[in-house]
Amino acid sequence: MEKASTAFSASIFTAIFLLVSTLYTQGVEGSIIGVNYGTVANNLPPPEQVARFLSESTIISSVRLFDTNADILRAFAHTGIAVTVTATNDQIPNLTRIEFAQEWLKFNVRPYIPATNIVRIFVGNEVISTANKLLIASLVPAMETLHTALVGASLDRRIKISTPHSLGILSDSSPPSTGKFRQGYDTHVLKPLLRFLRDTNSPFMINPYPFFGSSPETLDYALFRPSSAGVLDENTRLSYTNMLDAQLDSVFSAMKLLGFSDVEIVISETGWPSLGDSSQAGVDAESAAEYNRNLMQHVTSGAGTPLMPNRTFETYIFALFNEDLKPGPTCERNFGLFRPDMTPVYDIGILRSTVAAASKFHHAAYFSVLTIGLLIISNHG
Secondary structure (H helix, E strand, O other), rough: HHHHHHHHHHHHHHHHHHHHHHHHOOOOOOOOEEEOOOOOOOOOOOOOOOHHHHHEOOOOOEEEEEOOOOOHHHOOOOOOOEEEEEEEEEHHHHHHHHHHHHHHHHHHOOOOOOOOEEEEEEEOOOHHHOOHHHHHHHHHHHHHHHHHHHHHHHOOOOOOOOOOOOOEEEEEEHHHHOOEEEOOOOOOOHHHHHHHHHHOOOOOEEEEOOHHHHOOOHHHHHHOOOOOEEEOOOOOOOOEOHHHHHHHHHHHHHHHOOOOOOOOEEEEEEOOOOOOOOOOOOOHHHHHHHHHHHHHHHHHHEEOOOOOOOOOOOEEEEEEEEEOOOOOOHHHHOOOOOOOOOOOOOOOOOHHHHHHHHHHHHHHHHHHHHHHHHHHHHHHH
16 A cells, blocks of 8 residues: 555656646747848837847847848847848849958948857848849859858858748749759759858758748648648658648758758748738738747747757747838738837737746746645645
């Protein structure tokens, strides 16, 4: 009887330990969640106010800029926030010359470090999707030359170089196992680009947007909803419960086909608009909050994707603010997490006050369950 009692107490204690451990470790991991800080607007707050807001009031640890705005770079000094800057598309042909690359670093990067934590340089944005032959042909040489300039300045270990791509670089993406880069670009551009990324230990940047791939019929699938029936890849017999995983695995399959499955993938842009045109499905604040909240939970969970299991993804949400001067349909001006007055368009748990409240709940739950468990063991004894 004593052995049975001891075994029962041990099993109860183990169950309680596992439960409280789960409660204690739950929450949003902010270390790999960043935002895209766009400035195509005429009503945004001053950069100093934005930098202070992000560092003091949110769990955001990284920002991506679409240029090298001096005011913004100075504003992020001493915040500790990791900053990615961008050499714009029009600068790419000139960056193939070492003299220009050195001057570019001299004026756009070196004056701000180490006070501002610049960790990455993007050479252009979605360059292949422009179909501009000069830009595309110059892309990899520009990246290589800029890296040479970083080496010369002893900054190559501190700052990495990459370039973001849209899903338009794929010729095949469904099912995910058949993912393939567009013919011509695969061997002449993307293969040498991936070789450069591998050699410099830099990630492959991709901009997946389930929003643009969704329809009323696939909305649950795009929003990570449990009610989604999912999609089966007949080739691998792997089941996909959300569209983001399918998009990422399509890119992974294309990289694997070229022999670069070991290069890390980073999500440089993804998001969901809170307002759009009447013809678009699921364009409201509730859907935007649902997508971004589920996105954060998924990419930080360690679950990975069917073809890339047991891993997390560094992810940059688009965008920090609604940008009222962006061209195109209504949705393009309404991807922001925050309004220009820095009030949230919706809540996804990135404000420190929200995180603190969740933390208090988990601490209370931890001690409540632990107390009840110890009473059970004590009473049983």
